[in-house]
Amino acid sequence: SQxxxxxxxxxxxxxxxxxxxxxxxKTSINNLQWYRQNSGRxxxxxxxxxxxxxxxxxxxxxxxxxxxxxxxxLLITASRAADTASYFCAxxxxxxxxxxxxxxxxxxxxxxx
Amino acid sequence: xxxxxxxxxxKIIEKRQSxxxxxxxxxxxxxxxxxxxxxxxxxxxLIQFQNNGVVDDSQLPKDRFSAxxxxxxxxxxxxxxxxxxxxxxxxxxxxxDMADPQYFGPGTRLLVL
Numbered sequence: 098s099q100x101x102x103x104x105x106x107x108x109x110x111x112x113x114x115x116x117x118x119x120x121x122x123k124t125s126i127n128n129l130q131w132y133r134q135n136s137g138r139x140x141x142x143x144x145x146x147x148x149x150x151x152x153x154x155x156x157x158x159x160x161x162x163x164x165x166x167x168x169x170x171l172l173i174t175a176s177r178a179a180d181t182a183s184y185f186c187a188x189x190x191x192x193x194x195x196x197x198x199x200x201x202x203x204x205x206x207x208x209x210x
Numbered sequence: 211x212x213x214x215x216x217x218x219x220x221k222i223i224e225k226r227q228s229x230x231x232x233x234x235x236x237x238x239x240x241x242x243x244x245x246x247x248x249x250x251x252x253x254x255x256l257i258q259f260q261n262n263g264v265v266d267d268s269q270l271p272k273d274r275f276s277a278x279x280x281x282x283x284x285x286x287x288x289x290x291x292x293x294x295x296x297x298x299x300x301x302x303x304x305x306x307d308m309a310d311p312q313y314f315g316p317g318t319r320l321l322v323l
Binding site for chain 1: 241250251252253254255258259262265266301302305307309310311312313314315316317
């Protein structure tokens, strides 16, 4: 079964706007990761946030983590057409020290020029 | 630095036939993963190797799927016999060690008719 659930399932915005995607999970985690997948470049690791962190930035990406609500959000600022892709959150469960990730179903982002 | 290599990129077979996929991880990466991604879903871990030992194969359908990582480098994933529901993209990923970010290959798209 998949631990993470992304919301919304699909999102369409105009270039320059911000995009926010949410992820909820069920069990305690060591870390939560966000990945991007498009047909051209496959699945690419974007950012990792550990359970003791609340916010992390990487370029135009901002990730927050609320362990009390078991949720995370990914914000992409000033979106570009090249950001069009599917975005997945993946969690490493607290009881697992081996790096096993459980992926959500993804949010399909479309950025229109 | 070369990425994760996979072959073939596409494969079409009939049900009950067998098929094999090959993966060459990033040089020096100790951990190797095989995922199955069904259309519209996130990747699901099938098996995880640490060097040439299996760390997790709890979601591998062992009656028909097998995988090996001889010498702790390349890996092969085999399906025998294939079923219609095995149609999916099979992704290989590697990481420097367990719990490090994972780097994914382009995947093998399998269609079972």
